[in-house]
Amino acid sequence: MKIEMQQLSQEFFKDRTVYYTSRMINKLVPRGHKGNTYELPEVYFIGILNFVLDRSVSGQYYYDVALCDKVYGSVFYEKLGYKMLVLPNFNKKQADIKSYIDMWLYIFRHMEELDEMPKFLDNRVFGLIFDIGKIASLTELEMKLYESSLKNKRDAESVRLTAIKEGRQEGIEQGLEQGIKKGRLEERAKAETEKLKYALNLKKRGLPVQDIAEDLGLTVEQVEKLK
Structure with missing residues (x-):
């Protein structure tokens, strides 16, 4: 093909x-x-x-x-x-689009004009496209913070899974605590303010509050209070 x-x-x-x-x-x-x-x-x-x-x-x-x-x-x-x-x-209008092939054609035809996903599109199929677009438009600082948050999250998860495999409950608790502390100590001193600004930016762009909180190591309440 x-x-x-x-x-x-x-x-x-x-x-x-x-x-x-x-x-x-x-x-x-x-x-x-x-x-x-x-x-x-x-x-x-x-x-x-x-x-x-x-x-x-x-x-x-x-x-x-x-x-x-x-x-x-x-x-x-x-x-x-x-x-x-x-x-x-x-040249179909939004009201005339019913099939998935028409939805794909509409996306291809109007992608450069769209700031957010039209409501008539199926979020299960097309939501990832717009999430990728939002990530691709991040600034260099925002991208570094995003990648760092993913690294911290993966490090903590790796420690947790290793501890489970070895069957040590104490290792699970210590590994989780060390992974979380490491991420917080690395970012808190130099980027706490930037992290909150970044979270606000993602929130304004329409990303789910739960996802923002998990990716940046914040609480849902912290993200909801950002205006």
Whole structure:
């Protein structure tokens, strides 16, 4: 399978897709005796295009292409296909979007314009995309604090799991206490103020209070009081 995202139109784009899928087929053909039967693997090209593929068809935004019989219209060969999303041709409004493919097309089409996830999108499917976007937009200081908080959390969890494996209850308690103290001592002196500012920033961006508290080593009450 070959997946591409193309921003700009280019001449002979269709020829190019056929060329690359042909090369993939050639590379995937089994060598030696196994290749004597000519049994080929499935090969698909998936393209997300930010340009109009065919100007004579202004409303088509989804292409599902296969080798077909021109007389009867039936699929002649099922193991080669081309699926392309043409973003400029997708102009549905939010009220008209019902299917998941329309939701994905809306995200691709309007990602640069969205500050938060639209309510009509399924948070279980698309929530992670917006969380990743929020993390990617953090400043250098915010990213360092975020990574440090994750490290402290993982260190404490690693100590806890090791103690459980060895079956020492005393080690569990001491390991947890040492891991938590280490993280607090490293950050409290130089970054307590920055941590609170960072937590407030994440809160304004819509991240759940519980997640912010867990990631930064704060209490839920501390985060809820930030304004």
